[in-house]
Amino acid sequence: MRDAASLSPLDRRIVNALQAGFPICERPFAAAAESLGIDEDTLIARLQALREANVLTRFGPLYDANRFGGHVTLAALAVPAERFDAVAEIVNAFPEVAHNYAREHRLNMWFVVAAESVEAVARVLTEVEARTGLTVYDMPKTREFFVGLRLEA
Amino acid sequence: MELSDRDLDLVSVLCDGLPLAPRPFQAVGVAIGMGEDEVLGRLQALQQGGVIRRFGVIVRHHELGYRANAMVVWEVPADALSAVGRRLGACPEVTLCYSRPPRPPAWPYSLFTMVHGKSRGTVEEAVAVLAEREGVAHYRHELLFSTRRFKQCGARYQRRMAAE
Numbered sequence: 001m002r003d004a005a006s007l008s009p010l011d012r013r014i015v016n017a018l019q020a021g022f023p024i025c026e027r028p029f030a031a032a033a034e035s036l037g038i039d040e041d042t043l044i045a046r047l048q049a050l051r052e053a054n055v056l057t058r059f060g061p062l063y064d065a066n067r068f069g070g071h072v073t074l075a076a077l078a079v080p081a082e083r084f085d086a087v088a089e090i091v092n093a094f095p096e097v098a099h100n101y102a103r104e105h106r107l108n109m110w111f112v113v114a115a116e117s118v119e120a121v122a123r124v125l126t127e128v129e130a131r132t133g134l135t136v137y138d139m140p141k142t143r144e145f146f147v148g149l150r151l152e153a
Numbered sequence: 154m155e156l157s158d159r160d161l162d163l164v165s166v167l168c169d170g171l172p173l174a175p176r177p178f179q180a181v182g183v184a185i186g187m188g189e190d191e192v193l194g195r196l197q198a199l200q201q202g203g204v205i206r207r208f209g210v211i212v213r214h215h216e217l218g219y220r221a222n223a224m225v226v227w228e229v230p231a232d233a234l235s236a237v238g239r240r241l242g243a244c245p246e247v248t249l250c251y252s253r254p255p256r257p258p259a260w261p262y263s264l265f266t267m268v269h270g271k272s273r274g275t276v277e278e279a280v281a282v283l284a285e286r287e288g289v290a291h292y293r294h295e296l297l298f299s300t301r302r303f304k305q306c307g308a309r310y311q312r313r314m315a316a317e
Binding site for chain 1: 154164167168169170171173174175176177178179189193196197199200202203204205206207208209210211212224234235238239241242243247248249250251252253254256259260265295297298299300301302303
């Protein structure tokens, strides 16, 4: 298991710089490398190593789901402990379900549903209620104050 | 912004991430029969249109040493929500800040923030410090630590909205 303490100073600089942005041009690694004061080959090699070490999940765009049309919501269930795994299996089987997290609370299962319309999301939630017999708490985002998702390496 | 099928092809192929090669956008284009110029043009338009929030590396917080994450939820009255949301959203400890409709009595909370830390203890301490410093400690709040993650990216989600 890799953690921040084992990243070299160069890797740390790369991770921090490239979380902030990456040029969209023909030779983006060359351009990014130049602003880091290294060459293109070195940057690509370090990124490959960081990916193999699982520090990076991927390298690419972070989308704003709201700009796609469609609808996204966060839903929660209060699942009795002895049924938890069975209910997780039912919920995770829907292709519209993205993240699903167990959290410590009476509402102990939290999942994101994304589909092409409000109605399509509602159908999934209704179906989850029918198959589990549990009340779904539907909590779509009403305002977004901040999305950073950047972590200091 | 209205997305064409060509845009969605591009979004879809980029779900797996950019190849680590000197001309990555050319390589991406080859997979979907699109020239490098078209790939660059569409991506720039998607970024300007706000569909792409940012382009860059996406880290695994667990492997970076951030072992604990808590969804910290606050019961903030409607008339204070904007001010408190903006205030907490501006805090360095907070990586996400949204308002969502409360569902009383089961769920009274209206403001959701995410706080990551190296351990559960550091997250608890960070939230206590933040609550005091920002003058929001009097709002009822709870920390919901995640214990397991089942699924990272659904099929549709992957095609249409990766990484949200």
